[in-house]
Amino acid sequence: MTVIVLLAVTIGIIWNYRLLRDVYTGKLSEGTPAPKISASPAAVLIPAGLAQVKELHDKKEAVFIDARESSVYSRGHIQGATSLPLAALDSDLQAFMEKVPYETNLVIYCSGYGCHDSKDVGNRLLQKGFRQILIFDGGYPEWKDAGLPIEGANQ
Amino acid sequence: MRIRKNAQRYFLLTLRVGLGLVFVYAGFLKVRDPIAFAGSVAAYKLLPYFFNYLVAATIPWVELICGTLLIIGYRVRASAGIVATMNILFIALLASTIMRGLDIDCGCFRQGGEKTSAWIAILRDILFLSAALILIAEQKERKFFSL
Numbered sequence: 155m156t157v158i159v160l161l162a163v164t165i166g167i168i169w170n171y172r173l174l175r176d177v178y179t180g181k182l183s184e185g186t187p188a189p190k191i192s193a194s195p196a197a198v199l200i201p202a203g204l205a206q207v208k209e210l211h212d213k214k215e216a217v218f219i220d221a222r223e224s225s226v227y228s229r230g231h232i233q234g235a236t237s238l239p240l241a242a243l244d245s246d247l248q249a250f251m252e253k254v255p256y257e258t259n260l261v262i263y264c265s266g267y268g269c270h271d272s273k274d275v276g277n278r279l280l281q282k283g284f285r286q287i288l289i290f291d292g293g294y295p296e297w298k299d300a301g302l303p304i305e306g307a308n309q
Numbered sequence: 310m311r312i313r314k315n316a317q318r319y320f321l322l323t324l325r326v327g328l329g330l331v332f333v334y335a336g337f338l339k340v341r342d343p344i345a346f347a348g349s350v351a352a353y354k355l356l357p358y359f360f361n362y363l364v365a366a367t368i369p370w371v372e373l374i375c376g377t378l379l380i381i382g383y384r385v386r387a388s389a390g391i392v393a394t395m396n397i398l399f400i401a402l403l404a405s406t407i408m409r410g411l412d413i414d415c416g417c418f419r420q421g422g423e424k425t426s427a428w429i430a431i432l433r434d435i436l437f438l439s440a441a442l443i444l445i446a447e448q449k450e451r452k453f454f455s456l
Contacts, residue, residue: 158387161374166366203344
């Protein structure tokens, strides 16, 4: 039993070496495969890597949502991102829904590794009827480390 | 008596190959898209960020290899033991999502598709667990491609 598990784990690590290395160092590489936005109306959150969200940002094909506290957002955020902090979601959501059509692609991020606020905000938006929601797990730290455009007080 | 023995033999064969195919299928889908599977693992909110990817990189291979071994009939009891252990773990994880009120997809097979409820996934896993336990109890170790 142990031999089978060890063999499988070793193969898995070797097979995904690049991905694991990039995630560990906080840099999902450009070559990392990222899921495409599906045309299906399946109501699920879609994990997305840096390469895909960068493309969406470049082509202005998605609205970026910052799920962190508004004070943190003010210090620095992805260029063009809208602040929608989890803590203030109840009060901010209505205004957001009036501004953004339901069919819009949304990219939600927070403080990167281990932060779940983006998923919680994403789930609330799914409940409200948005269908194309990508979760950028690397979040602001990965975006900033990659030298991509940011704005805010401490940029 | 002989008919009964034959019936039991074919029942075990069906169970073994069937369970193997399920796990090869499940593993193959996840091996193809580890990032999406990492997203499913992360939705359980139990692991730090990197470990979601580590689990997503390794568990599908355990499923794939155990499934293959079950199909070819090599190291059946060991593979069934691993499958049973994984299913117990999956059931515990799914139960935890119900207790924590998490409405997430189980991430069992296709990632990012239709959502499978935790209760259905638990029932399915109990079925797989039962099959694996029967194989552990009844299956004798044989050579490759044997009945």
